[in-house]
Amino acid sequence: MDADRFEIFMVATPGLEAPLADEMRELGWSPDIQPGGLTIRGGWTDVWRANLMLRGATRVLARVGSFRALHLAQLDKRARKFPWSDVLRQDQPVKVEAVCKASRIYHAGAAAQRIERAIREELGAPVSADAGIVVKLRIEDDLATISLDTTGPSLHKRGHKPAVAKAPMRETMAAMFLRQMGFDGSQTVLDPMCGSGTFVIEAAEIAAGLAPGRSRSFAFENLAGFDAAAWQRMRDSVVPRQPGLRFFGSDRDAGAIRMSSRNAETAGVENLTRFECRAIGDLARPDAAPGIVIVNPPYGARIGNKGPLFGLHAAMGEVFRSRFQGWRVGIVTSEAGLAKATGLPWQAPGPIVAHGGLKVRLWQTAPL
Structure with missing residues (x-):
């Protein structure tokens, strides 16, 4: 080459x-x-x-x-x-x-x-x-x-996330939704339905300046003319930062919290993140500057199981309005009706994004 x-x-x-x-x-x-x-x-x-x-x-x-x-x-x-x-x-x-x-x-x-x-x-x-x-x-x-x-397995497979939740948000998508919300590494991030911790871990990695591909190999390493020494120099030239603890996840499922904590440790961001088992109704504002709440709540892919979800979204909207003044809220959903059920003052939704056979969008607010 x-x-x-x-x-x-x-x-x-x-x-x-x-x-x-x-x-x-x-x-x-x-x-x-x-x-x-x-x-x-x-x-x-x-x-x-x-x-x-x-x-x-x-x-x-x-x-x-x-x-x-x-x-x-x-x-x-x-x-x-x-x-x-x-x-x-x-x-x-x-x-x-x-x-x-x-x-x-x-x-x-x-x-x-x-x-x-x-x-x-x-x-x-x-x-x-x-x-x-x-x-x-x-x-x-x-x-x-x-x-x-030149990649091999898809780039969302970062190589340092062993545990995956039931309906996972791909790391590539999570990073781009964070970017659409204006996240640049300096803000606090909270995901109150964190699953396996993707949003929280991506945010912490971005703030820490970690290369997303640092833990894996790539197809180009087996192409003609590949220079292993030059590649190692490139990898070594990425210098991480220590941004401090400001990335928070919670979930009502104790198994999800164990998964998130394990994934954060494997990714090397356990000191920047905190995961707690709590339901959305018990959500407390973290002791940190107002930042971004981002959540990928259940949206009930099949018609007929959406009824309880409207109540969940309404309750979630009430929690955000009453406890998170000054924070910006983002929700990823396939259902405009569920986003509206929160009663939050949404801006125009983002573009339609293909996610596992569904069409989802990011809905976000200005600071509440």
């Missing part, structure tokens, strides 16, 4: 492209927003840094080449001439995924087979359905683009 600049695509959760663009600008990039992600031009160090540092991206794709292909024979010929050894290693198994859109080549399976054969016969690398290295072929308007998934 040389340091040539190429297009790098950061996959975003649909609906959260804008806060991811803000995060990327803060890290010094100038991204172009597209549906489902953002692009920059850069080199391999940008790929490494994006995987290590971005809290809102789902994965990082390196677009390493493209060529025109009007039919399968042409695809086969051009795939064989592609410089696979610049990016792939002979000893690492590869998987190929293909998508065809508005092109004369319309059979994705046949297209993927041509790329697999070229890699196997020209490079000599094995092809396997469960390989850790994924080559993505996209043929659109007869232009074949070759990308490498």
